[in-house]
Amino acid sequence: MPVKAGERLDPEATKTRILAAASDVFIRRGIHAVGINEIAEAAGASKLTIYKNFGSKDGLVEAVLTDRTRRVRAWHEQAVEQAETGRDRILAVFDLVATWYAEAGFRGCAMMNAATEDRGRDGTPRQLAQDHLNFYRDLFSRLLSEAGVRDPETTARQLVVVLEGATLISAVDRDPGLGAEARAIVETLLDAA
């Protein structure tokens, strides 16, 4: 049957709903592993609507990743602002991801996963993943600078290695304990910096 009775006919809400459903299923099962039909079913939308809104599967993937990195950035910036001092602000990032690792269905960083899956094409997913890494570098660099660390860029890059390493291993091992491990590494690095 056509549009669900009683539901608003809101193009923007439809787009958002598709984005949310596609994001969920891509993260859980993988981008290559999921077809448009499955996304349509998960979103409660038709293929027509998906292609009208996003043009192609690649377009949908790009929209999902762009939306994802935007949300993650806002998420981190908000968490950082709620912490007091420089060092606590940095640790707040790792406390935040620790709660993320413990969520049911956690499957790692969507941006890195997409870049890994797309490694044969060198396309938009990898570029967005690089931008995502650079966001973390800039964020850490700013916080380290505020904390009075000399050479904040170098330490910032090290923190990104720890962050993504912990995220990857937590996903592979399905082990939320990587949050605490990452935090311990970061404290050692901050002590030394």
Next chain:
Amino acid sequence: MPVKAGERLDPEATKTRILAAASDVFIRRGIHAVGINEIAEAAGASKLTIYKNFGSKDGLVEAVLTDRTRRVRAWHEQAVEQAETGRDRILAVFDLVATWYAEAGFRGCAMMNAATEDRGRDGTPRQLAQDHLNFYRDLFSRLLSEAGVRDPETTARQLVVVLEGATLISAVDRDPGLGAEARAIVETLLDAA
């Protein structure tokens, strides 16, 4: 035409040749992105031979990953043995991967990539990736123990985070500099341990 004239008819060599070709193309382009036909072409073998030897694509993937982890383990164990003292032996692992990052066509850790691509199925690739991580933990733990570090298991787990984080980021950014970054982090962690 059938078997190439002048070439030996050696089933074991054929199997090895398929394994090598599949490994190369899987790493470079991704497991899901590559079909059996392409592997057959790359290996200079027919699909019949592939299925006779490996049963299915999943069987081939498992064989490739098993072979891969075996080679990587031997590679690391050999490098470690050539170093002198405990601390140098640990750093030898990171010096080794630094040369790996600098290789043309480097695309990250095949085991983690496979687990990431297969995250929707929870199958053999993820199990092999976990075994691979445990190999690193055991290796580092042994070396740290020999170096007189207290609580070697904890530090070993931290080194694995750094190793896999650097490998992932080096692949995404195509930046061999992650080798030196990882080494610097490890030195800090060893100083603190």
Next chain:
DNA sequence: GCGAGATAGTACCGATCGGTCTCATCTAAC
């Protein structure tokens, strides 16, 4: 040289892929 096994080449199978299309039905604005 003869038979057994390994292999290449290729056609083929059903399923699924990304993507297009048609049609009926809904909502929203007037």
Next chain:
DNA sequence: GTTAGATGAGACCGATCGGTACTATCTCGC
């Protein structure tokens, strides 16, 4: 009420997927 746009359902398309079958040709042990 009428109309335009949004949508769902699903048939359809060509391509490709993993996997099988068949045939001809090669090598090797005897």
